[in-house]
Amino acid sequence: MEHPVALITGGSKGIGESIVKLFAQKRCQIAFTYNTSKDRAESIVKSLSSLGACKAYPLNFNDTQSSEKLAERVVNDFGRLDFLVNNAGNIPKPSDWGHITETQWIETLYENLIGHFFVIRGAIPYLRSHTSPGRIVNISSAYGCIGASPVVAYTAAKAGLINLTKSMAKELAPEICINCVAPAHVSTDMFMQSDAEFISSIEAQIPMGNISSPEEVASMVFHLCSEHCKNITGQTITIDGGYTL
Numbered sequence: 001m002e003h004p005v006a007l008i009t010g011g012s013k014g015i016g017e018s019i020v021k022l023f024a025q026k027r028c029q030i031a032f033t034y035n036t037s038k039d040r041a042e043s044i045v046k047s048l049s050s051l052g053a054c055k056a057y058p059l060n061f062n063d064t065q066s067s068e069k070l071a072e073r074v075v076n077d078f079g080r081l082d083f084l085v086n087n088a089g090n091i092p093k094p095s096d097w098g099h100i101t102e103t104q105w106i107e108t109l110y111e112n113l114i115g116h117f118f119v120i121r122g123a124i125p126y127l128r129s130h131t132s133p134g135r136i137v138n139i140s141s142a143y144g145c146i147g148a149s150p151v152v153a154y155t156a157a158k159a160g161l162i163n164l165t166k167s168m169a170k171e172l173a174p175e176i177c178i179n180c181v182a183p184a185h186v187s188t189d190m191f192m193q194s195d196a197e198f199i200s201s202i203e204a205q206i207p208m209g210n211i212s213s214p215e216e217v218a219s220m221v222f223h224l225c226s227e228h229c230k231n232i233t234g235q236t237i238t239i240d241g242g243y244t245l
Helices: 012-023 038-048 064-078 102-127 149-172 196-204 212-226
Strands: 007-009 027-032 054-058 083-086 135-138 176-183 236-239
Touching: 007 064, 007 102, 007 149, 012 027, 012 038, 012 102, 012 212, 027 064, 027 149, 038 054, 054 064, 064 102, 083 102, 083 236, 102 135, 102 149, 102 176, 135 212, 149 176, 149 236, 176 212, 212 236
Parallel strands: 007 027, 007 083, 027 054, 083 135, 135 176, 176 236
Antiparallel strands: none
């Protein structure tokens, strides 16, 4: 496919930024969203302008109507939609389960699960319009597979995203393939600013001995969108160096 259009939510930093840059390098046209990082999003658009069309869209997942209309906006600007990568999400401040408020639960669900569903629902008519299956890749977390006590709302939402992927795979086949990538700890700027002792303790629990890079996650996402994976759907691929084993 020549210059396909990729929509990536949460593309202004971390894993999302790496996905945006890789897809741009692979000659995709890029539409990505940001929430509060407007300046950084505009900087990314400028830096990728020589590679092809790129545009950033503000999006708050609490606004489900805007989430569902996102794909329509992208198609109006780019003419079509080929790939959807649901990367946006937020890890709340760790909190004892006994002190999580209702507001924290609801915000976490919107940012990591509910918002993704409405983006997917809005994109389905456009992704179904191809002769080859459209592609959706959701970014969950390895903790959605095994749980994590300090962030129970986050892990519950990410587990829900994995199950949503499986359920929608049955609903959308054969017109659309939908899969999930579940990284554990990733060497984003945010993570690498953690206490050195904490980082060392995590590395000691990883059989491969290395924390995954954002670029490694991005490569898997791109692979799932390629023609090599047109018969893979409903799967969750964990990128963690064996951490969840």
